[in-house]
Amino acid sequence: MTLLTLQLGNVLLSMFVRFGNLIDAWYVFGKMEERNLFSWNVLIGGYAKAGFFDEALNLYHRMLWISVRPDVYTFPCVLRTCGGMSDFLRGREVHVHVLRYGYESDVDVVNALITMYVKCGYVDTARLVFDKMPYRDRISWNAMISGYFENGKCLEGLRLFFMMLECPVDPDLMTMTSVITACETLGDKKLGKEIHGYVLRTEFWREPSVYNSLIQMYSSVGLIDEAEKVFSRTENRDVVSWTAMISGYENSSLPQKALETYKMMEVEGVMPDEITIASVLGACSCLGRLDMGTDLHEIAKQRGLISDVMVANTLIDMYTKCKRIDKALEVFHSTSNKNIISWASIIFGLRINNRSFEALLSFREMMLQLKPNSVTLVSVLSACGRIGAMTCGKEIHAYALRTGVSLDGFMPNAILDMYVRCGRMEYAWKQFFSGDQNVAAWNILLTGYAERGKGALAIELFQKMLESNIYPDQITFISILCACSRSGMVAEGLDFFNNMKYKYSITPNLKHYACVVDLLGRAGKLEDAYEFIQNMPMKPDPAVWGALLNACRIHHHIELGELAAENIFRDDTTSVGYYILLSNLYADIHKWDKVAEVRKMMRQNGLIVDPGCSWVEVKGTVHAFLSDDNLHPQIKELNAVLERFYEKMKEDGIGGPESDDMDIMEASKADIFCGHSERQAIAFGLLNTAPGTPIWVTKNLYMCQSCHNTVKFISKEVRREISVRDTEHFHHFKGGICSCMDEGYLNRSV
Known part of the structure; x- marks a missing residue:
């Protein structure tokens, strides 16, 4: 292409810039035999509009270098570029150029200066420029008012808005939507209503953007009825x-x-x-x-x-x-x-869907791409607690300390909960004393003792909580009632329940009633538990009847158990746990035809029992073991270790897990509702840790009697402490004795 004349070059340049074709625009610019200020302005504006801020500013400086004098069209474009980059130093340099070339009185240029300083976060400097303006138009006011709002100075912006009305300068749509949004940010209901009243006295009430902002504002400040009124009166x-x-x-x-x-x-x-x-x-x-x-x-x-x-x-x-x-x-x-919210959502989702191991894997993958926020860390700590990943939890605790988020929001209590769930109460107490000892923190400790059946310690902790001037809440009483239930402390539990309302002014909810039913039921007071349900001031939900069903399972009360199940399935046919309880009730009294009926009901409702899975942490790495999984690299060694224990149990007259006296259906029930996965996890721990090292296992199903007896024997044989947390108890085995004192197994055949 030959050199272009000025007029033709500017026409082509404008056309290419208008269509966003900067490559051809640059080519035309380079072929122009002569360029004027319009040529430079068009190309600078094109680069700025496309987001190529550095290139736009470089063009501006090249223009100055060859002594082309900028005008009122150049400066607004260049200043918007500096604002887009949040480059205060370059913006201030351009401000000097504005003064040098005598454009400090041009309203368009000064408006651009105000916007630039606001975008760079220097709102006070913008106000100095605004105050020195000899003439201000509506854009000037809007730039300064919205600038205050954008920089979190809503009160100053509102004061300036009222000054604008006194001048008087009529606001426009941009002004009104900004002011309404500021009322929303401040949560000022009264001011929001006053602005709404002003809108109704003007023509703005016809504008969609204004009433949309009003709906949003009223919703955000909790006046949903007012939002409905605006919405119902809105046309188009x-x-x-x-x-x-x-x-x-x-x-x-x-x-x-x-x-x-x-x-x-x-x-x-x-x-x-x-x-x-x-x-x-x-x-x-x-x-x-x-x-x-x-x-x-x-x-x-x-x-x-x-x-x-x-x-x-x-x-x-x-x-x-x-x-x-x-x-x-x-x-x-x-x-x-994907952004941080995407990762946080999927990690939290995996956790609440009982796939905590995958949640940890996703977290490690995320760490290769993004830095986690405190919300993500809370979810991961919860996952660590669910599968006993103590080392991983400690690493996250250390990361939170390094990054300064260990005290953010729910983080302190999430760390505390992780240590409690992993059974490391010594770490839990250290964390408790290092953070804010609020009611949630006390509740976590109470829950930890409740899970371990330490009722007396839980009550002692409750008294210390009161002495520390911490007032109990509803969750506190759920924890203390569970602790009493697991420890057989019926009188104490009933006393706590009765004191809830009259001493602590806390109205019991369905969860508290379920705890009392469990308290009475576990103690064998089944008729009392049923009478308690009958006298409830509210309709019992499936959880209340489920507590009664569980008690009937423990004490082999078939008629009352069936009545509880009938009430449960009237409202809930999708929760697998209730079917398992009913199936166990029938299996414990050898009603295998009824067991088959329950399993048929489960199949008809599309329900399946999660496969048994156990997790054990060895040398900082969590290892998962599924029931009947023969793909593990050490499976032969693991099975050999277990076989030796089974043979030794038979020699000692204890009877191994596959002894002849175990009914076929009985073994089947244990396979389905237990899975025995903890055995392989324990064997893996024995093979891969030093003698005497405690072994900590977490599993997703309950621990059957066969596994319970086997682990008791192993703990005595190898002289190691073995902890297994299942869905019902925290079992701590030492010297052939379990901390649960065989609770729940004495009346069960599995």
Whole structure:
């Protein structure tokens, strides 16, 4: 291409910049035989608009170098570039140029200066520039007011807004939406209503952006009724209006209304955007509406919104809370632009779906790409506690200390809970005394003693809590009632329950009633437990009847157990645990036909028992063992170790786990509802740790009597302490004796 004339070059340059074709624009610029200020302004503006801020500023300095004088069009563009980069030093340099070339009185240039300083975070400097302006237009006021709001100085911004009204300068849409948003940020209900009143006296009430902001503001400050009024009076509702109302309901813990509003939006024919879908998915998560969430997933796919990370994150959250972790993982792995929320959601989802081992693996993968926040660390610590990953938990504790987040939000109590669940009470007490000893921290310690059946210690701890001027809450009494139940302290437990309301002004809820039923039932007072349920001031839920069913299982009370099961399945047919309790009740009294019926019911309802899995931590690494898993590299050695113990048990007349006197159905029940996975975990610990080293095992199912007897024998034979935490107890074996004192096994055949 030959050299271009000035006029033709500028025309081509403008065209290419307008279409965003900067490569051809640069080529044309280079071929121009002559360039004027317009040429430079067009190219600088093109680079700035495309986000190539450094290139735009380099062009500006080259222009100055060849003595081309900037004008009122150059400076606003260059200043916006400095603001976009948050480059205060370069912006201040351009300010000097503004003064040098005599444009300090031009309102457009000074407005750009104010915006630049605001974007760089120097709002006080912007105010100095604003105060020196000989003439201010509405843009000047808006730039300064919104600048205060953007920098978290809402009160100063509102004061300036009222100064604007006194001048008088009429606000525009940008002003009003900014002011309403500031009221939302401050949570000032009274001021929000006053601004609403001002809007009604002007023409702004007709503007969608204004009433959408009002809906959002009222929802955020807890005035959902006022938001409804604005929404109902709104004409020509757009997708933003509907979304503001839906998200308002969702944020106000009214998920059902959020879904109803979305249905109305569909009837009106308004298509949802990514924010709408995310808000409705949040409501689906709260209500467990998998059907509606799946439909929204399809809509997101059809509308091309599935790539939006916010939509992907809410889908992950919805699927995990609806117990469809497989679908959550599918969405997670298909999301290309994962952020910290994506990782936090999937790690939390794996944890609450009893896949804590995978949660730890995902956390380690995330650490290769992103730094975790405190929310993620809380989920991972919870996962560590669930599978007894003590070393991993300590590493996360150390990381939290190094990064300064160990005191953030729930972190101190998450660390405490991890140590308690791992059975390391000495570490738990150190953490307890190093943090804020609030009621949640005391509750965690109480729960730890309750799980170990240490009722007397739990009561002693409760008294210390009161002496420390910490007032108990509802969770406190759940913990203390559980501790009394596990320790057979019926009188003490009933005394705590009766004192809840009259001494501590805490109204018992269904969980407390379930604890009392468990307290009476475990002690063999089954008729008293049933009478207690009959006299409850509220309808008993499946958990209350489940406590009675568990007691009937322990004490072989068939009729009352069947009555409890009948009441449970009237309201809940999806919880596997209740079927297991009923099956165990029948199996313990050798009613194998009834066991078969229960298993048939489970199959008809599509329910399966999770395969037995046990975790043991050896040399800082967590190892998982599944029932009947023969793929482990050391499986031959593990089986050989166990066989030697079985033979020794038979020699001592104890009877191994596969002794002839065990009924076939009995063994089958143990296989399904126990899985025996802890045996391989213990054998692995014995093979890979030094003699005398304690072994800590966590499992996802209850520990059957056969395994309990086997581990008691192993602990005596190898002279090691072995701890096994199952879903019901924390078993600590030493010298052939278990800390649970065989509770729950004395009346059970498995």
